[in-house]
Amino acid sequence: FRFFRWVWRVTYLTTFGVLGFTAYSIWEARNPADQLEVDQSKKTLVILGTGWGSVSLLKNLDTENYNVIVISPRNYFLFTPLLPSCTTGTIEHRSIMEPIRNILRHKKRAVRFYEAEATKIDYEKKIIYAKDDSDVKGDTMETEVPFDMLVVGVGAENATFGIPGVREHACFLKEVGDAQKIRKQIMDCVETATFKDQSQDEIKRLLHMVVVGGGPTGVEFAGELQDFFQEDLLKWVPQIKDDFHVTLVEALPNVLPMFSKQLIDYTESSFKEEHIEIRTKTMVKNVTDKFIEAEISKPDGTKAIEKIPYGLLVWATGNALRPVVKDLMSQISAQKNARRGLEVNEYLVVNGTENIWAVGDCAVANYAPTAQVAAQEGAFLARLFNTMAKTDAIETEMRELSAKQSSAKAEERTAILNEITERQKQLRRVKQIGPFQYSHQGSLAYIGAEKAVADVSWFSGNIASGGTMTYLFWKSAYLSMCFSTRNRVLVAFDWLKAKFFGRDVSRE
Ligand code: FAD
Ligand code: NAI
Incomplete structure (x- = not known):
């Protein structure tokens, strides 16, 4: 009984502590x-x-x-x-x-x-x-x-490598405006695909969501998009069930090159289960308003050009x-x-x-x-x-003290000298700032279907993990890293809102 009372007290105090801290942060931010x-x-x-x-x-x-x-x-x-x-x-x-x-x-x-x-x-x-x-x-x-x-x-800015048509036809994913444009375009593709008398080929094209670049941006977006389809679009627009399709195109032999081999394999198999197609060794060379042209490397070493029709094209091939x-x-x-x-x-x-x-x-x-x-x-x-x-301030003080010392009486000089020595010590302490050293905390990425992958540094080693527990870790890590308490509260509410009411499928 005593034990439960003790647990109750700790829970009670922790809850009040967290609420108190949150309330103070909000008050402080507003005032x-x-x-x-x-x-x-x-x-x-x-x-x-x-x-x-x-x-x-x-x-x-x-x-x-x-x-x-x-x-x-x-x-x-x-x-x-x-x-x-x-x-x-x-x-x-x-x-x-x-x-x-x-x-x-x-x-x-x-x-x-x-x-x-x-x-x-x-x-x-x-x-x-x-x-x-x-x-x-x-x-x-x-x-x-x-x-x-x-x-x-x-x-x-977004790298396009001078590939024709990218800037004109693709969406990027770097800024808020980019995310808003994608959100609008997904729903536009869905509504246009369900327009009366649309041909089957056109429906397939419009509902083909192509993501170019298998780095973390491309992988995370592909995962989010497939979640949206599975959890919401399928419910409200069931007629797109057989035609909505997400494809991730990557020039290299695998996606997420910065993650360990085990996590790359995990991501690829998870995408397969979720019906997200990954097309590796496929380098996009040209983009038109309705299809991309990509050079594919075949297993026998030969190369071929393939046209891939798309409704939405998201370009995530890194930085320039x-x-x-x-x-x-x-x-x-x-x-x-x-x-x-x-x-x-x-x-x-x-x-x-x-x-x-x-x-x-x-x-x-x-x-x-x-x-x-x-x-x-x-x-x-x-x-x-x-x-x-601080260094500048101490050096100025030292210059002033030196000037004072030269005109000071003999009995004051010792005191001034002691002060100068003290400032010199302070200066040495302050100046002891070493060069920049990066401390890698690990890499995290959401891969859809409530799964994430993490390569986390642990003491001098590394822990690689993937799955639902890693997803919870991903959520809590990003929630705690949000800039302000306001951001944290809003993000937590958004997650709850999406869980209970689903995502909004109206096109703004
Ligand atoms: P930015 O954060 O891009 O800021 C640049 C600033 O400069 C902006 O305010 C911009 O408006 C301003 N600016 C631009 N041009 C000018 C100009 N001419 N004059 C004055 N100001 C200008 N990294 C991670 O570690 N973990 C992640 O999970 C992660 N996820 C990401 C997800 C996405 C979708 C993207 C796009 C990137 C992600 N990154 C992630 C990478 C990370 O966002 C960047 O490495 C980081 O933003 C770089 O910080 P920065 O300050 O150099 O540039
Ligand atoms: P990236 O540079 O990591 O990946 C771009 C990918 O596009 C590469 O794999 C490249 O081979 C491929 N590519 C380039 N040209 C191509 C073409 N013509 N056809 C097909 N594929 C092509 O770029 P990304 O994902 O935008 O990330 C940029 C930076 O932001 C990286 O440093 C990344 O680590 C960081 N980031 C980190 C995240 C995380 O930690 N969760 C999330 C998003 C970004």
Whole structure:
């Protein structure tokens, strides 16, 4: 009996603790404290982008020490790992967006934000050229922002490898708008396929959902789409039962190349069970409005071109450089051999520069272009900048003390000397910031049918697992990683909503 009373007390206290913490987080998020005003006498630190790298930097940066300016065409942070779930309405897109204004309003010293695209970085003149590309424009649409220090965190754009027709006909999956477009197009294909007198061939084409790229983006989207079909579309539009079909096309011999062999096999067999077709060794070479042309490698080593009709085409073949990054690289001679992005040193300083740092997908630091890497790089830069500010402050104090010492009376000199020694010790401690070291926590991907795969680092080893338990782990990991309590609550509600009421099949 005592034992049960004890368990009851622990449960009771934990529940109250969690509720109390959640309530406090919500209150704190809604009631930010007063901020210090912008101080233009401080060094101007310009941060480009509001993605994983830049926001992680902002979150950890002590803005009191700098005159911080953020420039990005997106006035929110996007939790990309759950973006594939927005394409089918499992999660509503606003649940994974966090307004940058909320983030900045919680900083100690005010930070200026300009919703604009950086069109050019003039390295020599230390100026950013920015352009307002939004729908509503004022008299001023273009401006120049000078900087002392610059962090480039603009991410990457979708790779198309110059394949004709991709930009015109395919959907991408990188931004909120992309997910909304896919969601709309899935339902458009379904409704058009069920239009009166549609021919059988056309029905088959319209209901053929083709995903190009067997990396995690393509795999997760294919899994989500098949879930949508099995759990909702089949119920409300049963006549598409035999014709709705998801195909994943990959140029390499297998999907998910970054996962272990065991998990690749698991994903492939799970897709087979779910009736998602995987076409490996199939490289898309051309895209038209109704079919793709792919080069297939046959088992005997010969190659053939095949036409694959589609209703929806989602293109997920990885990253390419943004023009603003390419242009910056062309201005710096040390970057002339760089191909995949801005090459940086172990302190994330862009090689060939002294006052420009790069984080995330636009930087080449020998790590995969993932959110995990970008977030750790951003947090590292915040530590580095906080340290640099402290160092500057101590050095200024030391200079002042030295000046005071030369004009001080003999009896005061010893005290001043002691203070200088103390500052020197402080400076040594502060300066002890090592180079950036990435700590890989593992890779996770949802593969549909309430299954996920995980390659998780565990002490010095690695654990590979796949299945429903891994799916629960995936859910709890991503829920805990959401940016704010608000995001966490909204995502949890969206999951419950989809479970109880199903996904919405109306076309917006
Ligand atoms: P981003 O997060 O892409 O942010 C770039 C920012 O720069 C944006 O705010 C953009 O608006 C802004 N910008 C663009 N151009 C300009 C310009 N000219 N001037 C100023 N600002 C500009 N990684 C994982 O580790 N785990 C996952 O589960 C995972 N899932 C993913 C799912 C999807 C669908 C996608 C697309 C990616 C996923 N990733 C995942 C990869 C991860 O999202 C990226 O590696 C990460 O976003 C990179 O962060 P970043 O800060 O470099 O760029
Ligand atoms: P990716 O680069 O990981 O995969 C792209 C795939 O497309 C490659 O396997 C490539 O062989 C294939 N491909 C390229 N051209 C092709 C063609 N013409 N025809 C057929 N196939 C072609 O790209 P993805 O999935 O967009 O991911 C980008 C980055 O984001 C990666 O670093 C990835 O790790 C990360 N990410 C991580 C996720 C996770 O951890 N769950 C989820 C999504 C992305």
